[in-house]
Amino acid sequence: MGFQEAFRDIVLKPLREDEEIKQEVTQYLIAYQQSRTEFSSFDHYIRRKILGYARTPCETQALALLYSYTYMPMHLDGNKKVIEREYQTFFKPYIYQKPANVWMIDVGCGPMTACLALADFQHSLPAKKRLDLDYLGCDIHSFMTDIALSFHRKKNQNDLFGEHFRGRYPDIKNPSWWEQVDGPVKAGGALVFYFSYFWEQGGVTEEVGKWVDCVKRLSLQARAENTFLVYLNRDLGDSSSAYTEFKQRLRERPNTLEVISSEKCNHKYQSWSGLEEWMTQGILPQARPKKKTDLQYEILRVEWKHYEDAGTDTNTPL
Numbered sequence: 001m002g003f004q005e006a007f008r009d010i011v012l013k014p015l016r017e018d019e020e021i022k023q024e025v026t027q028y029l030i031a032y033q034q035s036r037t038e039f040s041s042f043d044h045y046i047r048r049k050i051l052g053y054a055r056t057p058c059e060t061q062a063l064a065l066l067y068s069y070t071y072m073p074m075h076l077d078g079n080k081k082v083i084e085r086e087y088q089t090f091f092k093p094y095i096y097q098k099p100a101n102v103w104m105i106d107v108g109c110g111p112m113t114a115c116l117a118l119a120d121f122q123h124s125l126p127a128k129k130r131l132d133l134d135y136l137g138c139d140i141h142s143f144m145t146d147i148a149l150s151f152h153r154k155k156n157q158n159d160l161f162g163e164h165f166r167g168r169y170p171d172i173k174n175p176s177w178w179e180q181v182d183g184p185v186k187a188g189g190a191l192v193f194y195f196s197y198f199w200e201q202g203g204v205t206e207e208v209g210k211w212v213d214c215v216k217r218l219s220l221q222a223r224a225e226n227t228f229l230v231y232l233n234r235d236l237g238d239s240s241s242a243y244t245e246f247k248q249r250l251r252e253r254p255n256t257l258e259v260i261s262s263e264k265c266n267h268k269y270q271s272w273s274g275l276e277e278w279m280t281q282g283i284l285p286q287a288r289p290k291k292k293t294d295l296q297y298e299i300l301r302v303e304w305k306h307y308e309d310a311g312t313d314t315n316t317p318l
């Protein structure tokens with residue numbers, strides 16, 4: 001089963017078939033129909049008014065699914081672009097060397113977008129060159145990690161990486177969640193902190209210290225031969241952005257973070273239209289012609305040994 005079929009089963013079907021979800025989406029549809037002239041379509045209404053261009057917290061199952069319908073295909077393509085361009089940069093040393101593995105910590109994982117992009121890329125490689133991957137999907141909204149889990153469990157999606165894939169989705173609302181994850185980086189392996197379209201989210205400015213501590217704690221725990229940070233988004237944000245502050249606070253010494261790659265480019269992305277017809281008539285949404293959008297990404301190497309004598313950012317012991 002490919003991604004499109006899994007997307008239909010996991011994201012589209014529940015919008016029509018689950019009564020509670022359908023009820024919430026129908027309320028949005030009625031509100032849209034009453035203000036139709038302001039929006040070019042129900043898809044547009046959802047994107048702008050309901051999802052606030054991907055900034056609305058997805059605190060219901062319906063919102064998490066609408067986010068996945070609207071933004072997951074676009075972000076999947078952004079991640080594919082970065083992975084296609086940079087896979088060799090930071091994964092190459094590990095792909096032949098089993099049992100060396102990669103521990104990927106996907107912060108604000110949403111419906112597992114980045115991991116699915118990596119899985120898609122890996123399918124183009126011969127089996128013996130695929131990563132041995134321990135994946136940790138972290139999201140503040142459990143409705144998002146529920147969708148991630150559905151992709152993980154989907155028959156034949158489960159062989160995302162064949163037998164070399166282990167996924168976990170901790171409850172990060174528990175303040176000591178990181179104590180419950182052991183750092184499973186084997187000799188010669190890599191630890192990757194992955195931030196895909198995360199740092200522009202409302203509320204993360206207050207959480208910079210929490211993620212700085214997470215990087216310090218988990219990288220010290222893993223003691224991996226190589227520890228990387230991956231960032232991608234439409235842009236890097238300005239000098240006062242949460243991501244800029246995050247990097248400043250991680251830089252224990254001038255060379256704690258080494259820039260391996262920093263690129264500004266664009267990518268084509270897939271999107272869908274026809275949510276109104278899907279909800280009212282059961283006609284599947286249609287793929288729109290692909291559009292281009294901006295993309296900026298960075299890959300940094302983290303010298304975690306610099307954290308050995310450092311304190312935390314939130315004044316709790318490391």
Ligand SMILES: C[S@@+](CC[C@H](N)C(=O)[O-])C[C@H]1O[C@@H](n2cnc3c(N)ncnc32)[C@H](O)[C@@H]1O
Nearest residue numbers: 054075108109110113139140141144196197201
């Ligand atoms: C724009 S989405 C990106 C999702 C996914 N990484 C992608 O590329 O499609 C941002 C995600 O961050 C999550 N999020 C927002 N604030 C968060 C926080 N403080 N901690 C963890 N996750 C958070 C949201 O629930 C959402 O799933």
